Amino acid sequence: MGIIIGIIEHRVFKGYILKLKIKNIICGFTLLIPFRNIFLSPSKLIKRLKLKDNHTVLEIGPGPGYFSPKVAKFLTQGKLVLTDIQQEMLDLARKRLDKRGIKNVKYKLCDGMSLEFDSKSFDRIFMVTVLGEVENKDIYLSEIHRILKDDGILSISELAGSR
């Protein structure tokens, strides 16, 4: 009996992991569709951020990195940091950036509640379709405020209808 339950539990667990992997692959794929440019293109985002080439920029929740390559390439003397709660997404983004030979990027897994960076360390912070997924928005926004420089800019983009 114990063995049978063990096998079922093992199968359910494996099935759950497989489901998560498939969800991430589909999610990663749909987030990289160029059609997205109609709503917000990486170039439009760069303009919105008033980016300078020496800025230190944090992208929260990059997913598979749709926006990251263009932003990182713009930062010829600066750097881009990607932080996400999913290691799989950071791996996908890294693959995309490595493929393009982009080197000025750092990757950091986060817990979705705190942002383990020094105070006032970023010139720009942006998040695209992420805030709607954040559980405690007030705490997160005060963390963002803490790590953003006084003259920094935070850009939050959400789809219409998101909470």
Ligand SMILES: C[S@@+](CC[C@H](N)C(=O)[O-])C[C@H]1O[C@@H](n2cnc3c(N)ncnc32)[C@H](O)[C@@H]1O
């Ligand atoms: C809908 S995807 C958007 C990905 C990307 N910004 C884009 O627009 O293509 C949301 C991403 O935010 C991440 N995420 C959700 N909550 C987060 C949090 N509290 N901190 C950091 N990343 C988070 C998810 O893991 C996922 O990669």
